[in-house]
Amino acid sequence: MDIVVCIKRVPATDTAIKIAADGKSIDPAGVTFELNAYDEFALEQALRLKEQLGQGSVTVVTIGSKDAQKELRDALARGADKAVLLTTDQWVFDGASTAAALAAWIRTVPCQLVLCGRQAVDADNNQLPANLAARLGFACVTEVAKLTLEGGAFTAERDIEGAREVLTCRTPAVISCQKGLNEPRYANLKGIMAAKKKPLEEAAAQLPTPALEVVSLALPPQRAAGRILGNGAEAVPALIAALRDEAKVL
Amino acid sequence: MSNIVVVAEVRGGQLKRTTLEAVTAGLQLAQKSGGKVIAIACGSGLDGACAELAGSGVHRVVAVDGPAFAHYSGDGYARAVAEHAKAAGAGAVLMAHTAMGKDLLPRVSALLEGSIATDAIAVACDGGTFGATRPVFAGKAAMTVRAKQAPFCVTLRPNNFAVAGGGGSAEVTKAAPPAGDLLSVVKEIVASATGRTPLQEAKVVVAGGRGLREAEQFKLIEDLAAAFGPGVAAVGASRAVVDAGWRPHREQVGQTGKVVSPPLYIAVGISGAIQHLAGMRTARTIVAINKDADAPIFKVADYGIVGDAFEVVPALTKAIAEVVKHK
Numbered sequence: 192m193d194i195v196v197c198i199k200r201v202p203a204t205d206t207a208i209k210i211a212a213d214g215k216s217i218d219p220a221g222v223t224f225e226l227n228a229y230d231e232f233a234l235e236q237a238l239r240l241k242e243q244l245g246q247g248s249v250t251v252v253t254i255g256s257k258d259a260q261k262e263l264r265d266a267l268a269r270g271a272d273k274a275v276l277l278t279t280d281q282w283v284f285d286g287a288s289t290a291a292a293l294a295a296w297i298r299t300v301p302c303q304l305v306l307c308g309r310q311a312v313d314a315d316n317n318q319l320p321a322n323l324a325a326r327l328g329f330a331c332v333t334e335v336a337k338l339t340l341e342g343g344a345f346t347a348e349r350d351i352e353g354a355r356e357v358l359t360c361r362t363p364a365v366i367s368c369q370k371g372l373n374e375p376r377y378a379n380l381k382g383i384m385a386a387k388k389k390p391l392e393e394a395a396a397q398l399p400t401p402a403l404e405v406v407s408l409a410l411p412p413q414r415a416a417g418r419i420l421g422n423g424a425e426a427v428p429a430l431i432a433a434l435r436d437e438a439k440v441l
Numbered sequence: 442m443s444n445i446v447v448v449a450e451v452r453g454g455q456l457k458r459t460t461l462e463a464v465t466a467g468l469q470l471a472q473k474s475g476g477k478v479i480a481i482a483c484g485s486g487l488d489g490a491c492a493e494l495a496g497s498g499v500h501r502v503v504a505v506d507g508p509a510f511a512h513y514s515g516d517g518y519a520r521a522v523a524e525h526a527k528a529a530g531a532g533a534v535l536m537a538h539t540a541m542g543k544d545l546l547p548r549v550s551a552l553l554e555g556s557i558a559t560d561a562i563a564v565a566c567d568g569g570t571f572g573a574t575r576p577v578f579a580g581k582a583a584m585t586v587r588a589k590q591a592p593f594c595v596t597l598r599p600n601n602f603a604v605a606g607g608g609g610s611a612e613v614t615k616a617a618p619p620a621g622d623l624l625s626v627v628k629e630i631v632a633s634a635t636g637r638t639p640l641q642e643a644k645v646v647v648a649g650g651r652g653l654r655e656a657e658q659f660k661l662i663e664d665l666a667a668a669f670g671p672g673v674a675a676v677g678a679s680r681a682v683v684d685a686g687w688r689p690h691r692e693q694v695g696q697t698g699k700v701v702s703p704p705l706y707i708a709v710g711i712s713g714a715i716q717h718l719a720g721m722r723t724a725r726t727i728v729a730i731n732k733d734a735d736a737p738i739f740k741v742a743d744y745g746i747v748g749d750a751f752e753v754v755p756a757l758t759k760a761i762a763e764v765v766k767h768k
Contacts, residue, residue, distance in 0.1 A: 204696045204715075204716050205714070207715065208578045208582050217578070217582070228697050229697070284577075286557055287550065287551070290547075312696055313578060314577050314584075315560065315575075315577050315578070315579060316559050317543050317560070318543070318547035318550075321544055321545070321551075322548065322551045323551075324548065325516070326551050330516065331515055331624070332515070333543060333544045334540065336690075347625075350540070350691050351539075351541070351630075352639030353632065354630050355630070355631045356629075360624070360625040361625070364624075369690075370690050370698075400589070401589065402555065402556035402590035403587065404588075404589050405584060405586055406585040407584070408582055408583070408584050409582065410581075411580060411583050411722065414741050417729075417740075417741070417744055417745060418743075419745040419747055420745065420746055421747075422747050423746070423747075423749065424748065424752050424755075426748070427753065427757050430744055430746060431760050431761070431764060435764065438725075438743065440705040
Protein backbone atom coordinates (compact mmCIF):
# COMPACT_ATOMS: atom_id res chain seq x y z
CA MET A 192 0.00 0.00 0.00
CA ASP A 193 1.34 3.41 -1.00
CA ILE A 194 0.56 5.81 1.82
CA VAL A 195 0.72 9.61 1.73
CA VAL A 196 0.93 11.41 5.08
CA CYS A 197 0.00 15.11 5.09
CA ILE A 198 1.89 17.10 7.70
CA LYS A 199 2.19 20.76 8.66
CA ARG A 200 4.67 22.98 10.43
CA VAL A 201 2.72 25.04 12.97
CA PRO A 202 3.45 27.42 15.87
CA ALA A 203 4.17 25.45 19.06
CA THR A 204 1.07 25.11 21.22
CA ASP A 205 2.61 27.03 24.12
CA THR A 206 3.46 30.00 21.88
CA ALA A 207 1.75 33.32 22.51
CA ILE A 208 0.31 34.82 19.33
CA LYS A 209 1.00 38.39 18.22
CA ILE A 210 -0.86 40.00 15.34
CA ALA A 211 1.25 41.38 12.49
CA ALA A 212 1.03 45.04 11.40
CA ASP A 213 -1.30 44.15 8.50
CA GLY A 214 -3.96 43.04 10.99
CA LYS A 215 -4.52 39.89 8.95
CA SER A 216 -1.72 37.51 9.90
CA ILE A 217 0.50 36.61 12.84
CA ASP A 218 3.84 38.17 13.59
CA PRO A 219 6.27 35.24 13.26
CA ALA A 220 8.99 36.98 15.28
CA GLY A 221 9.81 34.96 18.37
CA VAL A 222 7.40 32.14 17.45
CA THR A 223 8.80 28.63 17.69
CA PHE A 224 7.45 26.11 15.21
CA GLU A 225 6.95 22.38 15.47
CA LEU A 226 5.34 19.43 13.70
CA ASN A 227 1.56 19.61 14.22
CA ALA A 228 0.82 17.24 17.13
CA TYR A 229 -1.98 15.32 15.37
CA ASP A 230 0.24 14.64 12.35
CA GLU A 231 2.50 12.55 14.55
CA PHE A 232 -0.36 10.06 14.98
CA ALA A 233 -0.90 9.99 11.20
CA LEU A 234 2.79 9.32 10.51
CA GLU A 235 2.97 6.63 13.18
CA GLN A 236 -0.12 4.88 11.77
CA ALA A 237 1.40 4.93 8.29
CA LEU A 238 4.62 3.35 9.55
CA ARG A 239 2.65 0.68 11.45
CA LEU A 240 0.53 -0.16 8.39
CA LYS A 241 3.65 -0.54 6.26
CA GLU A 242 5.17 -2.79 8.93
CA GLN A 243 1.95 -4.83 9.13
CA LEU A 244 1.78 -5.31 5.37
CA GLY A 245 5.52 -5.84 4.94
CA GLN A 246 5.46 -3.78 1.74
CA GLY A 247 4.50 -0.42 0.34
CA SER A 248 5.76 3.12 0.83
CA VAL A 249 5.25 6.08 3.12
CA THR A 250 5.57 9.55 1.59
CA VAL A 251 5.21 12.67 3.73
CA VAL A 252 4.01 15.84 2.06
CA THR A 253 3.52 19.39 3.25
CA ILE A 254 2.62 22.77 1.83
CA GLY A 255 4.82 25.50 3.22
CA SER A 256 8.03 27.46 3.11
CA LYS A 257 11.54 25.97 2.91
CA ASP A 258 11.60 26.05 6.72
CA ALA A 259 9.31 23.02 6.65
CA GLN A 260 12.26 20.91 5.45
CA LYS A 261 13.03 20.49 9.14
CA GLU A 262 9.71 18.78 9.89
CA LEU A 263 9.98 16.67 6.73
CA ARG A 264 13.50 15.51 7.70
CA ASP A 265 12.16 14.61 11.14
CA ALA A 266 9.44 12.49 9.49
CA LEU A 267 12.07 10.78 7.32
CA ALA A 268 14.14 10.11 10.43
CA ARG A 269 11.14 8.44 12.08
CA GLY A 270 10.84 6.08 9.11
CA ALA A 271 9.09 7.70 6.14
CA ASP A 272 10.62 6.75 2.79
CA LYS A 273 10.27 9.99 0.91
CA ALA A 274 9.33 13.62 1.52
CA VAL A 275 7.75 16.22 -0.75
CA LEU A 276 7.64 19.95 -0.07
CA LEU A 277 5.02 21.83 -2.05
CA THR A 278 6.41 25.31 -1.72
CA THR A 279 4.63 28.55 -1.03
CA ASP A 280 5.66 31.63 0.91
CA GLN A 281 2.12 32.36 2.04
CA TRP A 282 0.38 31.12 5.13
CA VAL A 283 -2.40 29.02 3.61
CA PHE A 284 -5.32 29.60 5.96
CA ASP A 285 -8.00 28.62 3.45
CA GLY A 286 -8.88 24.96 3.70
CA ALA A 287 -10.37 24.74 0.23
CA SER A 288 -7.08 25.95 -1.32
CA THR A 289 -5.04 23.46 0.71
CA ALA A 290 -7.33 20.63 -0.34
CA ALA A 291 -7.17 21.65 -4.00
CA ALA A 292 -3.37 21.85 -4.02
CA LEU A 293 -2.95 18.53 -2.22
CA ALA A 294 -5.50 16.81 -4.46
CA ALA A 295 -3.67 18.08 -7.56
CA TRP A 296 -0.41 16.59 -6.30
CA ILE A 297 -1.86 13.31 -4.97
CA ARG A 298 -3.40 12.59 -8.40
CA THR A 299 0.15 12.44 -9.80
CA VAL A 300 1.48 9.78 -7.41
CA PRO A 301 0.55 6.19 -6.55
CA CYS A 302 -1.63 6.40 -3.45
CA GLN A 303 -4.22 4.11 -1.87
CA LEU A 304 -4.32 5.79 1.51
CA VAL A 305 -3.93 9.37 2.75
CA LEU A 306 -3.39 9.84 6.47
CA CYS A 307 -3.74 13.27 8.10
CA GLY A 308 -3.89 14.68 11.59
CA ARG A 309 -7.43 15.63 12.53
CA GLN A 310 -6.54 19.31 12.24
CA ALA A 311 -3.56 21.62 12.09
CA VAL A 312 -3.42 23.65 15.27
CA ASP A 313 -2.82 26.96 13.50
CA ALA A 314 -5.91 27.63 11.37
CA ASP A 315 -7.79 24.90 13.29
CA ASN A 316 -9.90 24.24 10.22
CA ASN A 317 -10.47 20.53 10.85
CA GLN A 318 -11.83 20.22 7.33
CA LEU A 319 -8.97 19.24 5.04
CA PRO A 320 -9.27 15.41 5.17
CA ALA A 321 -12.98 15.27 4.28
CA ASN A 322 -12.63 18.02 1.69
CA LEU A 323 -9.65 16.27 0.10
CA ALA A 324 -11.47 12.92 0.03
CA ALA A 325 -14.48 14.42 -1.75
CA ARG A 326 -12.18 15.98 -4.37
CA LEU A 327 -10.32 12.69 -4.92
CA GLY A 328 -13.43 10.51 -4.79
CA PHE A 329 -11.83 8.56 -1.94
CA ALA A 330 -13.64 7.07 1.05
CA CYS A 331 -13.05 8.97 4.28
CA VAL A 332 -13.35 8.63 8.03
CA THR A 333 -12.38 11.56 10.25
CA GLU A 334 -11.06 11.81 13.83
CA VAL A 335 -10.24 8.11 14.01
CA ALA A 336 -9.26 6.76 17.43
CA LYS A 337 -8.85 3.11 16.38
CA LEU A 338 -8.03 1.67 12.97
CA THR A 339 -7.70 -1.88 11.68
CA LEU A 340 -7.05 -3.11 8.15
CA GLU A 341 -8.39 -6.50 7.16
CA GLY A 342 -9.02 -7.96 3.72
CA GLY A 343 -8.38 -4.65 1.98
CA ALA A 344 -10.97 -2.64 3.94
CA PHE A 345 -10.64 -0.54 7.07
CA THR A 346 -12.66 -0.68 10.23
CA ALA A 347 -12.40 2.65 12.01
CA GLU A 348 -13.72 3.87 15.33
CA ARG A 349 -14.32 7.47 16.23
CA ASP A 350 -15.86 9.32 19.15
CA ILE A 351 -19.03 11.25 18.50
CA GLU A 352 -21.11 13.13 21.07
CA GLY A 353 -21.75 10.68 23.90
CA ALA A 354 -20.97 7.54 21.86
CA ARG A 355 -18.48 5.80 19.62
CA GLU A 356 -19.07 5.14 15.92
CA VAL A 357 -17.68 2.03 14.23
CA LEU A 358 -17.35 2.46 10.47
CA THR A 359 -16.32 0.37 7.52
CA CYS A 360 -14.27 2.17 4.93
CA ARG A 361 -13.01 1.06 1.53
CA THR A 362 -9.78 1.95 -0.13
CA PRO A 363 -8.61 4.27 -1.53
CA ALA A 364 -9.29 6.33 1.57
CA VAL A 365 -8.44 9.45 3.50
CA ILE A 366 -8.27 8.86 7.25
CA SER A 367 -7.77 11.64 9.80
CA CYS A 368 -6.16 10.72 13.08
CA GLN A 369 -7.21 11.65 16.59
CA LYS A 370 -5.03 11.68 19.68
CA GLY A 371 -5.07 8.24 21.28
CA LEU A 372 -4.87 6.32 17.98
CA ASN A 373 -1.31 5.23 18.77
CA GLU A 374 1.84 6.19 20.64
CA PRO A 375 4.14 7.94 18.15
CA ARG A 376 7.78 6.87 17.94
CA TYR A 377 10.61 9.36 17.93
CA ALA A 378 13.60 9.42 15.64
CA ASN A 379 16.70 7.57 16.85
CA LEU A 380 20.27 8.28 15.78
CA LYS A 381 20.22 5.57 13.12
CA GLY A 382 17.03 7.05 11.68
CA ILE A 383 18.48 10.56 11.69
CA MET A 384 21.55 9.37 9.79
CA ALA A 385 19.44 7.38 7.31
CA ALA A 386 17.15 10.40 6.73
CA LYS A 387 20.04 12.39 5.27
CA LYS A 388 20.16 10.02 2.30
CA LYS A 389 16.40 9.84 1.72
CA PRO A 390 14.80 11.89 -1.09
CA LEU A 391 13.26 15.27 -0.26
CA GLU A 392 11.69 16.70 -3.39
CA GLU A 393 10.36 20.18 -3.93
CA ALA A 394 7.74 21.52 -6.30
CA ALA A 395 5.65 24.68 -6.34
CA ALA A 396 2.26 24.19 -4.69
CA GLN A 397 -0.59 24.50 -7.18
CA LEU A 398 -2.70 26.81 -5.03
CA PRO A 399 -5.86 28.22 -6.60
CA THR A 400 -7.17 31.70 -5.84
CA PRO A 401 -8.27 31.49 -2.19
CA ALA A 402 -11.99 30.86 -1.73
CA LEU A 403 -11.89 33.04 1.40
CA GLU A 404 -10.45 36.45 2.10
CA VAL A 405 -9.18 37.43 5.54
CA VAL A 406 -10.89 40.59 6.72
CA SER A 407 -9.09 40.73 10.05
CA LEU A 408 -7.13 38.71 12.54
CA ALA A 409 -7.46 39.98 16.08
CA LEU A 410 -6.73 38.93 19.60
CA PRO A 411 -9.86 37.60 21.25
CA PRO A 412 -11.83 40.08 23.32
CA GLN A 413 -10.30 40.20 26.79
CA ARG A 414 -12.59 38.90 29.46
CA ALA A 415 -13.57 41.54 31.99
CA ALA A 416 -11.55 41.16 35.15
CA GLY A 417 -13.20 38.68 37.45
CA ARG A 418 -13.13 38.68 41.19
CA ILE A 419 -11.95 36.42 43.94
CA LEU A 420 -14.93 35.75 46.15
CA GLY A 421 -12.96 34.49 49.09
CA ASN A 422 -10.99 31.66 50.57
CA GLY A 423 -12.06 28.08 51.13
CA ALA A 424 -15.54 26.64 51.63
CA GLU A 425 -16.71 29.83 53.33
CA ALA A 426 -16.79 31.52 49.91
CA VAL A 427 -19.29 29.01 48.50
CA PRO A 428 -22.46 30.96 49.46
CA ALA A 429 -21.05 34.07 47.75
CA LEU A 430 -20.35 32.00 44.64
CA ILE A 431 -23.87 30.56 44.59
CA ALA A 432 -25.32 34.07 44.95
CA ALA A 433 -23.13 35.40 42.12
CA LEU A 434 -24.03 32.52 39.78
CA ARG A 435 -27.74 32.85 40.54
CA ASP A 436 -28.25 36.62 40.74
CA GLU A 437 -25.47 38.10 38.64
CA ALA A 438 -24.45 35.55 36.00
CA LYS A 439 -27.95 34.00 36.03
CA VAL A 440 -26.65 30.56 35.17
CA LEU A 441 -28.33 28.63 37.98
CA MET B 442 -31.40 37.00 -2.83
CA SER B 443 -29.32 34.08 -1.69
CA ASN B 444 -31.08 31.25 0.07
CA ILE B 445 -29.63 29.70 3.21
CA VAL B 446 -29.47 25.95 3.68
CA VAL B 447 -29.32 24.48 7.18
CA VAL B 448 -28.17 20.86 7.32
CA ALA B 449 -30.00 19.06 10.11
CA GLU B 450 -28.47 16.40 12.30
CA VAL B 451 -30.78 13.60 13.35
CA ARG B 452 -29.56 10.88 15.71
CA GLY B 453 -31.80 7.98 16.67
CA GLY B 454 -34.78 9.78 15.16
CA GLN B 455 -34.17 12.84 17.34
CA LEU B 456 -33.35 16.27 15.96
CA LYS B 457 -30.20 17.58 17.65
CA ARG B 458 -30.56 20.79 19.62
CA THR B 459 -27.50 22.20 17.85
CA THR B 460 -29.45 22.06 14.57
CA LEU B 461 -31.92 24.57 16.04
CA GLU B 462 -28.95 26.83 16.87
CA ALA B 463 -27.95 26.62 13.19
CA VAL B 464 -31.54 27.55 12.23
CA THR B 465 -31.15 30.72 14.34
CA ALA B 466 -27.97 31.62 12.47
CA GLY B 467 -29.67 30.77 9.17
CA LEU B 468 -32.62 33.05 9.90
CA GLN B 469 -30.20 35.87 10.81
CA LEU B 470 -28.42 35.50 7.48
CA ALA B 471 -31.63 35.14 5.46
CA GLN B 472 -32.88 38.43 6.85
CA LYS B 473 -29.77 40.12 5.46
CA SER B 474 -29.58 38.21 2.18
CA GLY B 475 -33.29 38.49 1.47
CA GLY B 476 -33.52 34.75 0.87
CA LYS B 477 -35.29 31.83 2.47
CA VAL B 478 -34.07 29.16 4.89
CA ILE B 479 -34.26 25.59 3.65
CA ALA B 480 -33.48 22.76 6.04
CA ILE B 481 -32.11 19.50 4.64
CA ALA B 482 -32.21 16.34 6.75
CA CYS B 483 -30.72 12.97 5.83
CA GLY B 484 -31.56 9.64 7.42
CA SER B 485 -34.22 6.99 7.69
CA GLY B 486 -37.55 7.51 9.45
CA LEU B 487 -37.29 11.30 9.61
CA ASP B 488 -40.98 12.18 10.09
CA GLY B 489 -40.71 13.22 13.75
CA ALA B 490 -37.53 15.24 13.29
CA CYS B 491 -38.88 16.92 10.17
CA ALA B 492 -42.11 17.88 11.92
CA GLU B 493 -40.00 19.61 14.56
CA LEU B 494 -37.87 21.28 11.88
CA ALA B 495 -40.98 22.44 10.03
CA GLY B 496 -42.04 24.33 13.14
CA SER B 497 -38.63 25.84 13.86
CA GLY B 498 -39.04 28.95 11.72
CA VAL B 499 -37.51 27.62 8.49
CA HIS B 500 -39.34 28.17 5.20
CA ARG B 501 -39.01 24.69 3.75
CA VAL B 502 -37.75 21.25 4.78
CA VAL B 503 -36.23 18.63 2.48
CA ALA B 504 -36.16 15.12 3.93
CA VAL B 505 -33.77 12.75 2.17
CA ASP B 506 -35.28 9.68 3.73
CA GLY B 507 -34.66 6.04 2.95
CA PRO B 508 -33.24 2.74 4.24
CA ALA B 509 -29.91 3.39 2.46
CA PHE B 510 -29.44 6.30 4.87
CA ALA B 511 -30.34 4.36 8.02
CA HIS B 512 -26.69 4.79 9.07
CA TYR B 513 -24.45 7.79 8.53
CA SER B 514 -22.27 7.72 5.45
CA GLY B 515 -20.14 10.82 4.93
CA ASP B 516 -19.90 10.40 1.18
CA GLY B 517 -23.54 9.37 0.75
CA TYR B 518 -24.99 12.17 2.87
CA ALA B 519 -22.64 14.69 1.22
CA ARG B 520 -23.87 13.81 -2.26
CA ALA B 521 -27.49 14.18 -1.14
CA VAL B 522 -26.91 17.49 0.67
CA ALA B 523 -24.89 18.91 -2.23
CA GLU B 524 -27.59 17.97 -4.74
CA HIS B 525 -30.44 19.52 -2.74
CA ALA B 526 -28.44 22.58 -1.63
CA LYS B 527 -27.68 23.30 -5.27
CA ALA B 528 -31.33 22.86 -6.22
CA ALA B 529 -32.28 25.23 -3.37
CA GLY B 530 -30.00 27.95 -4.73
CA ALA B 531 -27.89 28.04 -1.58
CA GLY B 532 -25.61 31.02 -1.08
CA ALA B 533 -24.65 29.67 2.32
CA VAL B 534 -24.84 26.21 3.89
CA LEU B 535 -24.82 25.98 7.69
CA MET B 536 -24.43 23.06 10.05
CA ALA B 537 -23.41 22.63 13.69
CA HIS B 538 -19.71 21.94 14.34
CA THR B 539 -20.40 18.47 15.72
CA ALA B 540 -18.71 15.16 14.91
CA MET B 541 -21.11 14.85 11.99
CA GLY B 542 -20.91 18.49 10.90
CA LYS B 543 -17.11 18.47 10.85
CA ASP B 544 -17.17 15.31 8.76
CA LEU B 545 -19.98 16.21 6.39
CA LEU B 546 -19.79 19.89 5.49
CA PRO B 547 -16.20 19.93 4.11
CA ARG B 548 -17.28 17.24 1.65
CA VAL B 549 -20.36 19.25 0.66
CA SER B 550 -18.18 22.31 0.17
CA ALA B 551 -15.79 20.35 -2.06
CA LEU B 552 -18.63 18.87 -4.15
CA LEU B 553 -20.14 22.33 -4.65
CA GLU B 554 -16.71 23.91 -5.24
CA GLY B 555 -17.53 26.48 -2.60
CA SER B 556 -15.70 28.03 0.31
CA ILE B 557 -15.68 26.83 3.90
CA ALA B 558 -15.20 28.26 7.38
CA THR B 559 -15.41 25.90 10.33
CA ASP B 560 -16.20 26.31 14.04
CA ALA B 561 -17.60 29.81 13.52
CA ILE B 562 -18.80 31.85 16.48
CA ALA B 563 -20.50 34.53 14.36
CA VAL B 564 -21.84 34.81 10.82
CA ALA B 565 -22.54 37.85 8.67
CA CYS B 566 -23.95 38.92 5.34
CA ASP B 567 -22.82 42.33 4.14
CA GLY B 568 -24.01 43.68 0.82
CA GLY B 569 -24.67 40.14 -0.40
CA THR B 570 -21.26 38.79 0.70
CA PHE B 571 -21.23 36.15 3.41
CA GLY B 572 -18.65 36.08 6.16
CA ALA B 573 -17.84 34.47 9.49
CA THR B 574 -15.66 34.92 12.55
CA ARG B 575 -13.87 31.89 13.91
CA PRO B 576 -11.22 31.19 16.54
CA VAL B 577 -7.78 30.25 15.22
CA PHE B 578 -4.61 29.20 17.04
CA ALA B 579 -6.95 27.47 19.50
CA GLY B 580 -8.71 30.68 20.39
CA LYS B 581 -5.57 32.73 20.89
CA ALA B 582 -6.84 34.83 17.97
CA ALA B 583 -10.11 35.35 16.10
CA MET B 584 -10.18 35.49 12.31
CA THR B 585 -12.91 37.19 10.33
CA VAL B 586 -13.24 35.93 6.77
CA ARG B 587 -15.31 36.85 3.74
CA ALA B 588 -16.41 34.31 1.13
CA LYS B 589 -15.10 34.79 -2.38
CA GLN B 590 -16.65 31.63 -3.72
CA ALA B 591 -20.25 30.45 -3.36
CA PRO B 592 -21.73 28.64 -1.63
CA PHE B 593 -20.18 29.61 1.68
CA CYS B 594 -20.25 26.56 3.94
CA VAL B 595 -20.02 27.19 7.67
CA THR B 596 -19.97 24.93 10.71
CA LEU B 597 -21.11 26.68 13.91
CA ARG B 598 -19.62 26.19 17.35
CA PRO B 599 -22.31 24.72 19.64
CA ASN B 600 -23.74 26.94 22.39
CA ASN B 601 -23.02 30.17 20.47
CA PHE B 602 -26.47 30.78 19.04
CA ALA B 603 -29.78 30.62 20.85
CA VAL B 604 -32.13 27.79 19.93
CA ALA B 605 -34.57 28.99 17.25
CA GLY B 606 -37.73 30.44 18.76
CA GLY B 607 -39.90 28.37 16.46
CA GLY B 608 -43.00 29.21 14.52
CA GLY B 609 -44.62 28.49 11.21
CA SER B 610 -45.31 25.16 9.60
CA ALA B 611 -42.99 24.79 6.67
CA GLU B 612 -43.72 22.40 3.85
CA VAL B 613 -41.79 19.12 4.06
CA THR B 614 -40.64 17.67 0.72
CA LYS B 615 -39.47 14.05 0.61
CA ALA B 616 -36.66 12.77 -1.56
CA ALA B 617 -34.97 9.41 -1.93
CA PRO B 618 -31.25 8.95 -1.14
CA PRO B 619 -29.17 9.21 -4.33
CA ALA B 620 -28.19 5.95 -6.00
CA GLY B 621 -24.60 4.74 -5.90
CA ASP B 622 -22.24 2.84 -3.63
CA LEU B 623 -21.42 4.14 -0.18
CA LEU B 624 -17.64 4.25 0.33
CA SER B 625 -17.76 4.53 4.10
CA VAL B 626 -20.68 3.77 6.35
CA VAL B 627 -21.39 3.52 10.07
CA LYS B 628 -22.05 -0.08 10.98
CA GLU B 629 -22.48 0.32 14.71
CA ILE B 630 -22.90 3.03 17.33
CA VAL B 631 -21.70 2.02 20.76
CA ALA B 632 -23.27 4.28 23.36
CA SER B 633 -20.82 5.22 26.07
CA ALA B 634 -21.58 3.03 29.06
CA THR B 635 -22.55 5.92 31.28
CA GLY B 636 -24.75 7.80 28.81
CA ARG B 637 -22.95 10.96 29.84
CA THR B 638 -23.81 14.39 28.55
CA PRO B 639 -21.58 15.24 25.56
CA LEU B 640 -18.88 17.68 26.62
CA GLN B 641 -19.41 20.18 23.82
CA GLU B 642 -23.16 20.35 24.24
CA ALA B 643 -23.32 20.44 28.03
CA LYS B 644 -24.82 23.47 29.76
CA VAL B 645 -22.24 23.09 32.51
CA VAL B 646 -18.71 21.71 32.30
CA VAL B 647 -16.92 20.78 35.51
CA ALA B 648 -13.24 20.21 34.75
CA GLY B 649 -10.47 18.89 36.96
CA GLY B 650 -6.71 19.17 36.82
CA ARG B 651 -3.58 18.12 38.55
CA GLY B 652 -4.64 19.93 41.72
CA LEU B 653 -6.80 16.87 42.45
CA ARG B 654 -3.55 14.98 43.10
CA GLU B 655 -4.76 11.53 42.00
CA ALA B 656 -7.17 9.88 39.58
CA GLU B 657 -9.52 8.64 42.32
CA GLN B 658 -10.17 12.19 43.47
CA PHE B 659 -12.02 12.89 40.23
CA LYS B 660 -14.99 11.50 42.13
CA LEU B 661 -15.29 15.05 43.53
CA ILE B 662 -15.64 16.41 39.99
CA GLU B 663 -18.16 13.74 39.01
CA ASP B 664 -20.23 14.41 42.12
CA LEU B 665 -20.29 18.16 41.44
CA ALA B 666 -21.33 17.53 37.83
CA ALA B 667 -24.07 15.14 38.98
CA ALA B 668 -25.40 17.73 41.44
CA PHE B 669 -26.64 19.86 38.51
CA GLY B 670 -29.16 17.12 37.72
CA PRO B 671 -29.36 14.57 34.91
CA GLY B 672 -28.16 15.64 31.47
CA VAL B 673 -26.95 19.09 32.51
CA ALA B 674 -23.25 18.88 33.30
CA ALA B 675 -20.30 17.08 31.72
CA VAL B 676 -16.89 16.23 33.20
CA GLY B 677 -13.81 17.74 31.58
CA ALA B 678 -10.09 17.31 32.24
CA SER B 679 -6.85 19.18 31.69
CA ARG B 680 -4.20 17.86 29.34
CA ALA B 681 -1.93 17.04 32.26
CA VAL B 682 -4.35 14.56 33.80
CA VAL B 683 -5.23 13.01 30.44
CA ASP B 684 -1.53 12.54 29.66
CA ALA B 685 -1.12 11.02 33.11
CA GLY B 686 -3.81 8.48 32.21
CA TRP B 687 -6.26 9.58 34.91
CA ARG B 688 -8.97 10.45 32.41
CA PRO B 689 -9.78 9.46 28.78
CA HIS B 690 -8.80 11.80 25.95
CA ARG B 691 -12.45 12.42 25.05
CA GLU B 692 -12.71 14.49 28.24
CA GLN B 693 -9.72 16.70 27.48
CA VAL B 694 -10.47 20.41 27.18
CA GLY B 695 -7.88 22.53 25.38
CA GLN B 696 -5.85 22.95 22.24
CA THR B 697 -5.26 19.24 21.63
CA GLY B 698 -8.61 18.27 23.09
CA LYS B 699 -12.08 19.72 22.83
CA VAL B 700 -13.06 23.35 22.64
CA VAL B 701 -16.12 24.01 24.78
CA SER B 702 -18.30 27.05 25.14
CA PRO B 703 -20.87 26.28 27.87
CA PRO B 704 -22.92 28.83 29.81
CA LEU B 705 -20.98 27.75 32.93
CA TYR B 706 -17.45 26.34 33.19
CA ILE B 707 -16.00 25.33 36.55
CA ALA B 708 -12.24 24.71 36.64
CA VAL B 709 -11.03 22.82 39.71
CA GLY B 710 -7.33 22.47 40.43
CA ILE B 711 -6.44 23.65 36.92
CA SER B 712 -3.65 26.20 36.78
CA GLY B 713 -4.71 27.55 33.39
CA ALA B 714 -1.92 26.78 30.92
CA ILE B 715 -2.30 28.60 27.60
CA GLN B 716 -3.34 25.32 25.91
CA HIS B 717 -6.16 24.85 28.40
CA LEU B 718 -7.44 28.43 28.22
CA ALA B 719 -7.67 27.97 24.46
CA GLY B 720 -10.32 25.31 25.01
CA MET B 721 -12.66 27.16 27.35
CA ARG B 722 -12.18 30.89 27.19
CA THR B 723 -15.40 31.43 25.22
CA ALA B 724 -17.49 29.92 28.02
CA ARG B 725 -20.06 32.49 29.16
CA THR B 726 -19.25 32.29 32.89
CA ILE B 727 -16.02 30.83 34.24
CA VAL B 728 -15.48 29.77 37.86
CA ALA B 729 -12.03 28.82 39.11
CA ILE B 730 -11.20 26.97 42.29
CA ASN B 731 -7.48 26.78 42.96
CA LYS B 732 -5.10 26.71 45.90
CA ASP B 733 -2.68 29.07 44.20
CA ALA B 734 -4.00 32.66 44.20
CA ASP B 735 -1.55 33.52 41.40
CA ALA B 736 -2.71 30.75 39.04
CA PRO B 737 -3.34 32.13 35.51
CA ILE B 738 -6.82 30.59 35.51
CA PHE B 739 -7.96 33.44 37.79
CA LYS B 740 -7.16 35.92 35.01
CA VAL B 741 -9.93 34.53 32.81
CA ALA B 742 -12.33 33.50 35.59
CA ASP B 743 -15.37 35.61 36.38
CA TYR B 744 -15.46 34.20 39.90
CA GLY B 745 -12.67 32.64 41.85
CA ILE B 746 -12.30 30.83 45.14
CA VAL B 747 -8.81 30.41 46.51
CA GLY B 748 -8.74 27.19 48.41
CA ASP B 749 -8.26 23.48 48.63
CA ALA B 750 -10.45 21.57 46.17
CA PHE B 751 -11.02 18.83 48.75
CA GLU B 752 -12.65 21.37 51.03
CA VAL B 753 -14.38 23.71 48.56
CA VAL B 754 -15.83 21.24 46.05
CA PRO B 755 -17.89 19.11 48.47
CA ALA B 756 -19.37 22.29 49.94
CA LEU B 757 -20.16 23.58 46.45
CA THR B 758 -21.69 20.24 45.45
CA LYS B 759 -23.99 20.38 48.45
CA ALA B 760 -24.99 23.98 47.74
CA ILE B 761 -25.67 23.31 44.04
CA ALA B 762 -27.77 20.25 44.93
CA GLU B 763 -29.86 22.48 47.23
CA VAL B 764 -30.41 25.07 44.49
CA VAL B 765 -31.37 22.41 41.95
CA LYS B 766 -33.75 20.74 44.41
CA HIS B 767 -35.66 23.98 44.97
CA LYS B 768 -35.87 25.01 41.32
